[in-house]
Amino acid sequence: MILVVVGVFTMLSCEDEKPEDDARFCRSVLPLKDEGRSDSIDRCGERLESAMTGRPPGAARPKDPVPHTDKQIRAFENVVNAYARHTANDYSRMPGQIRGNMASALTYYSREVHEILGGQVDGGYPEQRVKVEQTSLRGFIRAVAEDSKSFHAVREAQMGYIAEDIQQLDRRILSVEPRGDTDEAREVVVEAGSVVGALTRIRAEALSGESSDKGSAESEAELSKDYEENGYPRLRNLIHERAREVGIPEGDISNSGGRLADITGWANAAYNAK
Numbered sequence: 001m002i003l004v005v006v007g008v009f010t011m012l013s014c015e016d017e018k019p020e021d022d023a024r025f026c027r028s029v030l031p032l033k034d035e036g037r038s039d040s041i042d043r044c045g046e047r048l049e050s051a052m053t054g055r056p057p058g059a060a061r062p063k064d065p066v067p068h069t070d071k072q073i074r075a076f077e078n079v080v081n082a083y084a085r086h087t088a089n090d091y092s093r094m095p096g097q098i099r100g101n102m103a104s105a106l107t108y109y110s111r112e113v114h115e116i117l118g119g120q121v122d123g124g125y126p127e128q129r130v131k132v133e134q135t136s137l138r139g140f141i142r143a144v145a146e147d148s149k150s151f152h153a154v155r156e157a158q159m160g161y162i163a164e165d166i167q168q169l170d171r172r173i174l175s176v177e178p179r180g181d182t183d184e185a186r187e188v189v190v191e192a193g194s195v196v197g198a199l200t201r202i203r204a205e206a207l208s209g210e211s212s213d214k215g216s217a218e219s220e221a222e223l224s225k226d227y228e229e230n231g232y233p234r235l236r237n238l239i240h241e242r243a244r245e246v247g248i249p250e251g252d253i254s255n256s257g258g259r260l261a262d263i264t265g266w267a268n269a270a271y272n273a274k
Contacts, residue, residue, distance in 0.1 A: 022095040029082045030075055045098030051075040052105040061107045061157070068109070068129075076109060077132055084136040087143040091209075094143035103150035106141065107157040113137065114161050117198045118191035138198060145206040155199050155230060162192045166238050171246035175259050185263050192235055193270030200231045200271075232271045236264050 019041060026044035030051055039047060046057035052075045053059070054068070068076070083102070087093045094102070106113055112130040116137050145151035165188050173185050207222050227233070243253050243260055253260050 019095075022093075022097075025086060026095070026098065029079055041095050042097045045095075045101040048075070048079050048098070049101035049105050052079060053108045055108075057101060058104065061104075061110075065111065066108055073130055076105065076112075077130060079105070080132050080140045081136050083143060084139040088139060091143040091146050094146065096147060099144050099147040099150040100153075102140070102144050103147075103153045106144070106154045110157045110161045113141075113154075114158060114191070114195055117158075118194040138202065141199070142202050142205060145202050146209075148206070151203060151206065155203070158195055158199060159230075159234070162195065162235070163238055165192065166242050169242055169246075171248060174243050174246060174263065175248055175252065177259060177262075186266050189235075189239065189263055189267035190270040193232070193267040194273065196231065196235050197271035197273065200227065203230070232268055235267055235271065239264055239267065 023039065023041040023044055026041055026048065027039055029048060049057045052072055053066075054072050079102070083094055109130065112132075116130070116132060116134055119134060141151070141154060144154060169185055169188060177183070203226055204223055207219065207226065239260070240253055244250075248260065252258050255261060
């Protein structure tokens with residue numbers, strides 16, 4: 001009888017320790033003032049979000065780009081890198097209570113996230129202010145993606161950013177191949193394809209992780225639906241919609257050998273590149 005009681009007590013104690021372990025790690029990511037040193041995991045997540053954004057936790061991101069202070073950027077770097085390392089072997093080590101906070105912060109850094117995920121070398125662009133490598137950012141977003149609602153917020157922020165980039169392409173850019181070495185349309189769609197591809201693969205990994213609770217047919221159906229709604233077809237549609245807006249004839253849009261075919265081909269290649 002005594003052994004049974006001790007065993008049950010030990011098991012309960014271990015279960016009770018995990019939330020405190022999560023909170024302790026969260027509090028270690030950034031220096032905290034005295035009042036933050038006993039924060040719960042929920043409160044700590046809110047503090048991290050505010051440190052990265054400079055706004056109250058949960059505040060909607062303004063429509064116009066948000067300038068970040070050096071202090072906020074350093075906080076963003078520290079949080080992303082810390083949790084990327086912490087969750088490298090187990091994405092569930094990012095507590096569910098803070099995934100929404102992390103997603104909210106990522107939406108405030110849409111441009112930086114876009115540049116890093118869309119960069120053609122690890123680490124993104126040399127001139128970017130945020131020093132986070134692609135592999136770290138992908139791992140961080142993958143941990144956030146354990147919660148589908150949080151991941152949706154991140155992806156929609158990126159798709160909004162991509163749509164704005166594509167809106168800058170006028171009829172001349174979309175219909176005439178430039179003479180020089182710089183092709184603005186190619187630059188925009190290759191970067192967009194890289195970002196959409198990275199996010200689609202992250203979502204596919206998260207869905208695959210959930211497949212143990214579902215049948216293989218149901219899991220495959222979800223993956224196919226996600227691809228059609230949020231993968232390359234969504235990006236291709238954005239390009240075609242912009243072409244129609246600027247007056248490019250439907251025949252030129254569907255022409256498999258024309259300028260638009262080249263542009264969507266570059267987007268597709270970047271989307272499929274690992």
